[in-house]
Amino acid sequence: MIQRLHTTERLSKIVKYNGVAYFCGQVGDGDTVAAQTTDCLARVDDLLTQVGSNRENILQAIIWVADIDDVAEMNAVWNAWIPQGHAPARACSEAKLGRAELKVEIIITAACP
Incomplete structure:
Protein backbone atom coordinates (compact mmCIF):
# COMPACT_ATOMS: atom_id res chain seq x y z
CA MET A 1 0.00 0.00 0.00
CA ILE A 2 1.26 3.49 -0.86
CA GLN A 3 1.18 5.93 2.06
CA ARG A 4 1.31 9.69 1.40
CA LEU A 5 2.09 12.11 4.22
CA HIS A 6 1.67 15.90 4.38
CA THR A 7 -0.13 15.93 1.03
CA THR A 8 -1.27 19.10 -0.71
CA GLU A 9 -2.82 19.58 -4.13
CA ARG A 10 0.70 19.73 -5.59
CA LEU A 11 2.83 17.23 -3.68
CA SER A 12 3.33 14.94 -0.74
CA LYS A 13 6.30 15.67 1.51
CA ILE A 14 6.74 11.93 2.02
CA VAL A 15 5.60 8.92 0.01
CA LYS A 16 6.20 5.48 1.57
CA TYR A 17 6.03 2.23 -0.35
CA ASN A 18 7.45 -1.22 0.40
CA GLY A 19 9.65 0.00 3.25
CA VAL A 20 11.11 2.92 1.33
CA ALA A 21 10.40 6.62 1.94
CA TYR A 22 10.69 9.16 -0.86
CA PHE A 23 10.98 12.79 0.27
CA CYS A 24 10.10 15.84 -1.77
CA GLY A 25 12.87 18.36 -2.40
CA GLN A 26 14.04 20.06 0.77
CA VAL A 27 15.37 23.62 0.91
CA GLY A 28 16.61 25.64 3.85
CA ASP A 29 16.68 29.16 5.20
CA GLY A 30 19.77 31.32 5.48
CA ASP A 31 21.97 33.67 3.53
CA THR A 32 24.83 31.27 2.77
CA VAL A 33 25.15 27.87 1.15
CA ALA A 34 26.33 26.43 4.48
CA ALA A 35 23.37 27.91 6.38
CA GLN A 36 20.83 26.69 3.83
CA THR A 37 22.41 23.23 3.70
CA THR A 38 22.41 22.97 7.50
CA ASP A 39 18.74 23.98 7.70
CA CYS A 40 17.80 21.71 4.80
CA LEU A 41 19.46 18.71 6.46
CA ALA A 42 17.69 19.49 9.74
CA ARG A 43 14.43 19.22 7.80
CA VAL A 44 15.59 15.90 6.37
CA ASP A 45 16.31 14.70 9.93
CA ASP A 46 12.74 15.58 10.89
CA LEU A 47 11.29 13.69 7.91
CA LEU A 48 13.49 10.68 8.65
CA THR A 49 12.18 10.64 12.24
CA GLN A 50 8.59 10.81 10.97
CA VAL A 51 9.07 7.60 8.99
CA GLY A 52 11.02 5.79 11.71
CA GLU A 73 30.80 24.70 0.91
CA MET A 74 27.77 22.42 0.66
CA ASN A 75 29.98 19.31 0.87
CA ALA A 76 31.60 20.55 4.09
CA VAL A 77 28.18 20.55 5.78
CA TRP A 78 27.07 17.31 4.09
CA ASN A 79 30.26 15.43 5.04
CA ALA A 80 29.88 16.40 8.70
CA TRP A 81 26.20 15.36 8.67
CA ILE A 82 26.29 11.96 6.96
CA PRO A 83 27.50 9.13 9.25
CA GLN A 84 30.88 7.75 8.25
CA GLY A 85 30.52 4.51 6.34
CA HIS A 86 26.88 5.23 5.43
CA ALA A 87 27.23 7.54 2.42
CA LEU A 102 17.64 29.41 -2.88
CA LYS A 103 21.16 28.03 -3.09
CA VAL A 104 20.64 24.30 -2.33
CA GLU A 105 17.87 21.72 -2.75
CA ILE A 106 18.13 18.08 -1.68
CA ILE A 107 15.93 15.05 -2.39
CA ILE A 108 16.35 11.99 -0.19
CA THR A 109 15.21 8.39 -0.55
CA ALA A 110 15.55 6.27 2.60
CA ALA A 111 14.83 2.76 3.81
CA CYS A 112 12.35 2.44 6.66
CA PRO A 113 13.50 -0.66 8.54
Missing part, protein backbone atom coordinates in the same frame (compact mmCIF):
# COMPACT_ATOMS: atom_id res chain seq x y z
CA SER A 53 14.32 6.01 9.86
CA ASN A 54 17.66 7.78 10.27
CA ARG A 55 20.72 9.00 8.37
CA GLU A 56 22.26 5.53 8.25
CA ASN A 57 19.30 4.33 6.15
CA ILE A 58 19.54 6.94 3.39
CA LEU A 59 19.71 5.14 0.07
CA GLN A 60 20.04 8.04 -2.35
CA ALA A 61 20.53 11.81 -2.32
CA ILE A 62 20.03 14.13 -5.26
CA ILE A 63 21.47 17.58 -4.64
CA TRP A 64 21.13 20.71 -6.70
CA VAL A 65 23.15 23.85 -6.11
CA ALA A 66 22.36 27.15 -7.76
CA ASP A 67 26.07 27.73 -8.43
CA ILE A 68 28.41 24.77 -8.94
CA ASP A 69 31.21 26.83 -7.39
CA ASP A 70 29.38 26.37 -4.04
CA VAL A 71 29.72 22.57 -4.00
CA ALA A 72 32.71 22.60 -1.64
CA PRO A 88 24.28 7.03 0.04
CA ALA A 89 24.33 6.92 -3.73
CA ARG A 90 24.47 10.60 -4.61
CA ALA A 91 24.28 12.99 -7.53
CA CYS A 92 25.02 16.71 -7.40
CA SER A 93 24.47 19.21 -10.17
CA GLU A 94 23.99 22.90 -10.83
CA ALA A 95 20.40 23.96 -11.46
CA LYS A 96 18.24 27.03 -11.53
CA LEU A 97 16.18 26.59 -8.35
CA GLY A 98 12.56 27.61 -7.75
CA ARG A 99 13.31 30.96 -6.06
CA ALA A 100 16.23 33.34 -6.58
CA GLU A 101 17.30 33.20 -2.91
